[in-house]
Amino acid sequence: MALIKLENVKKVFKQGELKTEVLKGINLEIERGEFVAIMGPSGSGKSTLMYILGCLDRPTSGKYYLDGKDVLEMTDDELSGLRSRYIGFIFQAFYLIPYLNVLDNVLLPTEYLDSSVKRKLFEKISPKEKAVQLLERLGMKDRMDYKPEQLSGGQKQRTAIARALMNSPEIILADEPTGQLDSASGRAVMEIFKELNEEGKTVIVVTHDPNTASYAKRVIEIADGRIKV
Amino acid sequence: MSISAFLSYFRENKRRMLLSIVGIAIGVFSLTLMTGITGAMERSISKALGSMGANLIVVIPGEVKNFGGRTLQLSFYPTLTLKDAEAIEEKCPLVMRVAPYKVVNPNVHYGGKSISSDVVGITPSYEVVTDFHPFCGRFINRDDVENISQVAVIGCEVAKELYGEKCPIGKTVYLYNAPYKIVGVMEKRGTDLSGEDLDTRIFIPITSAVKRISNVDYIDGIYVLSVSPSMVKETIGEVKTLLLKRHGKKDFTVDRYEDVVNTKKQAMDIFSKLSIIVAAISFSVGALGILAVMTLSVYERLVEIGVRRAFGASKKRILLQFLTESVVLSFLGAIPGIVLAVLLVLLVSKIAGWVTFVPVDGALISFSLSLIIGLIAGVYPALRATSFDPKEILKEE
Numbered sequence: 001m002a003l004i005k006l007e008n009v010k011k012v013f014k015q016g017e018l019k020t021e022v023l024k025g026i027n028l029e030i031e032r033g034e035f036v037a038i039m040g041p042s043g044s045g046k047s048t049l050m051y052i053l054g055c056l057d058r059p060t061s062g063k064y065y066l067d068g069k070d071v072l073e074m075t076d077d078e079l080s081g082l083r084s085r086y087i088g089f090i091f092q093a094f095y096l097i098p099y100l101n102v103l104d105n106v107l108l109p110t111e112y113l114d115s116s117v118k119r120k121l122f123e124k125i126s127p128k129e130k131a132v133q134l135l136e137r138l139g140m141k142d143r144m145d146y147k148p149e150q151l152s153g154g155q156k157q158r159t160a161i162a163r164a165l166m167n168s169p170e171i172i173l174a175d176e177p178t179g180q181l182d183s184a185s186g187r188a189v190m191e192i193f194k195e196l197n198e199e200g201k202t203v204i205v206v207t208h209d210p211n212t213a214s215y216a217k218r219v220i221e222i223a224d225g226r227i228k229v
Numbered sequence: 230m231s232i233s234a235f236l237s238y239f240r241e242n243k244r245r246m247l248l249s250i251v252g253i254a255i256g257v258f259s260l261t262l263m264t265g266i267t268g269a270m271e272r273s274i275s276k277a278l279g280s281m282g283a284n285l286i287v288v289i290p291g292e293v294k295n296f297g298g299r300t301l302q303l304s305f306y307p308t309l310t311l312k313d314a315e316a317i318e319e320k321c322p323l324v325m326r327v328a329p330y331k332v333v334n335p336n337v338h339y340g341g342k343s344i345s346s347d348v349v350g351i352t353p354s355y356e357v358v359t360d361f362h363p364f365c366g367r368f369i370n371r372d373d374v375e376n377i378s379q380v381a382v383i384g385c386e387v388a389k390e391l392y393g394e395k396c397p398i399g400k401t402v403y404l405y406n407a408p409y410k411i412v413g414v415m416e417k418r419g420t421d422l423s424g425e426d427l428d429t430r431i432f433i434p435i436t437s438a439v440k441r442i443s444n445v446d447y448i449d450g451i452y453v454l455s456v457s458p459s460m461v462k463e464t465i466g467e468v469k470t471l472l473l474k475r476h477g478k479k480d481f482t483v484d485r486y487e488d489v490v491n492t493k494k495q496a497m498d499i500f501s502k503l504s505i506i507v508a509a510i511s512f513s514v515g516a517l518g519i520l521a522v523m524t525l526s527v528y529e530r531l532v533e534i535g536v537r538r539a540f541g542a543s544k545k546r547i548l549l550q551f552l553t554e555s556v557v558l559s560f561l562g563a564i565p566g567i568v569l570a571v572l573l574v575l576l577v578s579k580i581a582g583w584v585t586f587v588p589v590d591g592a593l594i595s596f597s598l599s600l601i602i603g604l605i606a607g608v609y610p611a612l613r614a615t616s617f618d619p620k621e622i623l624k625e626e
Contacts, residue, residue, distance in 0.1 A: 051620040056539060077543045084541020091623060095536045099241045100234060112541030163540075175623075 001068055003170060003202055004030040004053060009062035011048050022048045024225035025062070030204065032170070035197040037216035038206045045225040047175065050206045054173045055083045067170065084112045088164030092176035094156040096148040096163075103144040106131040106162045113167055121168060134162040138192065154185030161192060171202045178212050190215045235554045238526070239561070249522035250562030252515025253602065256508045257566030257595040263504030264591025265574030267497055273419070273583040283458040284325070285358065285486040286465055288317075288451040288472070293482045306480040307447040311435065313475060314352075314451045320471055323464040326454040328354040331438040335404040337431065339391045346387055348404060348431045350438020350448075358452045361427070365396040366413030373434040377441060382413040386428040402431065404442060409433060420582045452486070461485060512598065515562060516606040523555050523610035534614055535622035544615040551614045555607025556600055563599035567592045 011023040022045045030036055040046040051057040052064060055071060058079075064071040066086060074082065088109075096105045110118065110127045122130065135141050138158040148156055157177060164172055172193065178186030194215055197203045205216060213219050221228040239246050290309035293302050314329040331350040336343055355361075356368045363382055373380050381402050388397055401408045409431075418427040439445060455464035468483050527534070534547060542550075571587060578585055 047620075047624060051623075054539070056620045056623075077545065080538070080541050080543035080546070083539065087539075089536075089539040091536075095532050095623065097234075097533050097536065099237045104234065104237075108537070109540040112537070112543075112546060167541075 002029040002065075003032045003067055004028070005063075005065040006052075006059075007063040007065075009049075009052065009059040009064060011045070011052065011057075012060045022225055023052075023059070026222075026225075026227060028220065028227065030202065032202055033197070033200050035193070035203045035215070035217045036205070037213035037219045038204065038222060039208060039210075039213050039219055040222035041208060044222050046206050046208075046222050049222065050173060050175055050204075053171075053204065054087050054089060055079050080112065081114055084109060084114070084167055085117060086170045088167070088169040088172045090157070090160050090164050090172065090174035090177050092179040094148070094153075094160045094180070096156055096159055098148055101145050101147055102135065102140060102151070102159050103128075103131055105148070105159055106135060106166055109163060109166045127166075131162065131166060134165055135159075138162050152185075153181050154188060157181060157185070157189050158192070161189070165196075171204060172196060174203070174205045176207050176209075176212075177205060178207070178209065183211075186212065232553065232557055235557060238530075239558075242526075245522055245525075246558065246561075249518035250515065250558060252511050252513075252518045253559050253562030253599050254515075254566040254569075256511035256515050257563045257599055258570045259504045259511065260508040260595045260598070261567050261570035261588055261591040262573055263501055263508070264594070265570060265586065265588030266577060267501055268588050268591065269574060269578045269581075269583045269586035270497060272586050273578075273581075282487065284455045284461060286453040286455060286461060286468065286483060287486045288313075288453060288468060289482045289484075290447065290450070290480065291482065293484070307445065308476055308480050309448055309451065310446055311439070311448060313472060314448070316475060317451065317453060317468055317471060321453075321464065321467040323456050323460050323467050324453055325456045326354050326358055328352055328358040328452040328454075329435055329448050330355065330450055330452065331435055331443065331448045333404075333438050333442045335442055337387075337391075338403050339401065342391060344387065344390055344429070346384075346429050346431050347425070348433060348438065348442070350435035350442075351432050352435050355432070355452070358454050361418055362416055363413035364416035366398045366411070368413055369432055369434050374436050376434075377436040378434055379407060379409045379437060379441070380412045380434065381409040382415060382432040383411055384415050384426075384428040384430045385417050386426065387431060388414045390429075404431075404433070407441065409437075419584070426582075453483075512602055515559070515599075516602045519555055519558055519603060519606035520609060523551065523558070523607055524613060526554075527551065527610045527614045531617060531622045534617060535619045538619035539623065547615045548611045551611035552604060552607040555610065556603035559599045559603025559606070560596075563596055567595055570595075 006026050006028040009023055009026040010021065013020045013022055026049060038046050038049060048057065052059055055066065058072060066082060069082070071079065071082070097108065107127055113121065132141065132144070135144055138161060140155060140158050140162065143151060143155060151159065174193070177189055181189060190212060193203050193205065205212060207213055288309065289302065291302050291305040311329055314327050317324055318327040329352060333348045333350065335348055337346045337348065351369060352374050353368060353370050362368065364385065366382070368382055369380065372378070383402060388395060391402065392400060396414055398411055398413065400411050402411055420426050435448065439448060453464065453468055455461045465483050472481055472483070473479060537547060571592065574588055575585065
């Protein structure tokens with residue numbers, strides 16, 4: 001069974017009388033362990049697709065099954081629970097919380113785990129130990145007490161990656177992860193994604209940059225609300 | 230984590246946060262202070278009155294009026310006698326105990342050292358009526374009164390000042406030049422309601438005060454103990470009727486001891502009302518302060534809200550987070566307010582010589598009020614925080 005399955009997903013935004021169909025029937029399956037790039041120009045609907053995949057938004061019509069669960073029927077609480085377990089978000093502008101240090105930023109997602117899930121996830125290792133481990137792996141261990149403003153772009157994105165990995169999600173969902181990085185840091189970040197994918201994580205990168213997309217094993221091009229075949 | 234996270238946010242925005250909680254701090258301060266001061270006073274009053282306070286009536290030879298919170302004895306008649314006291318005890322069925330007194334002010338000295346001290350002539354009943362007991366030795370007894378004995382029971386401060394010891398029993402105190410043997414030392418009591426220091430008093434048999442020292446036959450007043458607090462009014466009536474019959478005219482005042490001596494009560498009431506008004510205004514200002522700062526913080530932290538939502542925070546959790554923060558903010562104001570008020574109450578009590586009293590009730594009420602205000606002030610910003618669509622926040626750059 002596919003980890004992600006979209007069936008004829010449509011999304012319509014209404015602004016008063018004006019209706020804009022952003023997604024015009026998307027059919028898509030992504031298997032566990034895939035490395036997928038979703039490409040397309042701005043306005044193509046790729047961001048909307050990403051937020052639907054990340055359970056931050058719901059399709060207007062169609063079906064979305066995440067790990068076999070019908071997302072459309074879920075309440076806000078259930079959807080939030082799904083995000084905390086399945087999705088690790090990474091953003092172009094990093095979105096670290098400015099008044100928290102690196103370690104606390106990485107620990108943030110654990111606040112929102114269901115207590116039973118949390119117990120299971122941190123049976124053998126405490127959240128803090130895991131955060132330190134992740135930061136060590138990403139070369140950020142000596143910056144744990146730093147505030148985001150004291151970090152370079154690459155360091156911020158590595159912190160954000162550690163945060164995204166904190167709850168051991170099935171899917172890493174990255175929105176233009178290299179958009180604000182110089183090319184060297186960008187390449188380093190994509191290498192990390194490659195490594196994570198090789199360890200079995202499902203990685204979905206939304207980008208308009210062909211270099212970034214080239215790391216993916218499958219590229220899905222989207223234009224005018226449809227997947228290009 | 231989420232409260233400690235908020236405290237980090239607080240540290241980053243100190244000045245603004247401090248300003249927002251000043252109102253709560255002042256509200257809590259004035260409320261706690263008010264309950265503390267009135268509480269300490271009430272305790273002191275009931276301690277000064279003794280356990281019999283509620284039953285206690287006083288007969289004063291003359292007219293007594295209360296002017297702007299001060300009791301004044303307008304006139305004095307040398308007509309109240311020990312015989313009146315005996316008659317009250319015998320003929321008024323609602324009277325349980327009678328304790329006449331006579332205050333004299335002789336030169337008090339010992340070993341070349343003299344002190345100023347109120348010397349009070351009393352009977353053994355005085356101990357019961359005022360619930361004031363010797364801490365060592367004995368009190369004045371019936372024989373002392375009948376024999377007009379030259380014995381004295383001294384206040385603990387007198388013992389300290391004149392003899393430099395706690396229990397100078399057997400020693401002599403000189404009233405004018407008459408030697409009085411010390412048979413007891415009173416326990417520490419502090420000041421009475423009119424602010425008189427009871428620990429510097431010397432008690433002698435009333436007969437000695439009236440006949441030996443003053444050489445008159447009138448006394449300064451009679452304490453009358455009613456059989457029950459609910460019968461005080463009726464008892465006053467009985468005593469009045471009897472005295473009117475004996476004296477032929479109203480040359481005396483009979484009233485509750487509490488009402489006659491408790492001169493600070495009116496001032497206290499004004500203070501209480503003022504404090505409540507100040508507290509109400511400050512709490513409203515405090516609520517507005519928190520509302521403003523929390524709303525501002527929501528708009529400042531839109532990205533944080535988006536990120537938290539992305540990582541699994543439901544709307545409920547966001548709502549709860551901002552409500553919690555608002556309550557924490559309110560508490561942060563309440564704590565210094567309460568601490569300051571309690572310290573001030575302790576200080577004032579110490580200076581005024583009142584019973585040490587920590588206004589636990591006032592502190593708890595203030596604390597709960599600040600909780601409620603924090604919650605109310607937090608509702609709007611918290612709802613605001615949940616009203617944003619996370620993807621709109623996260624999309625924006």
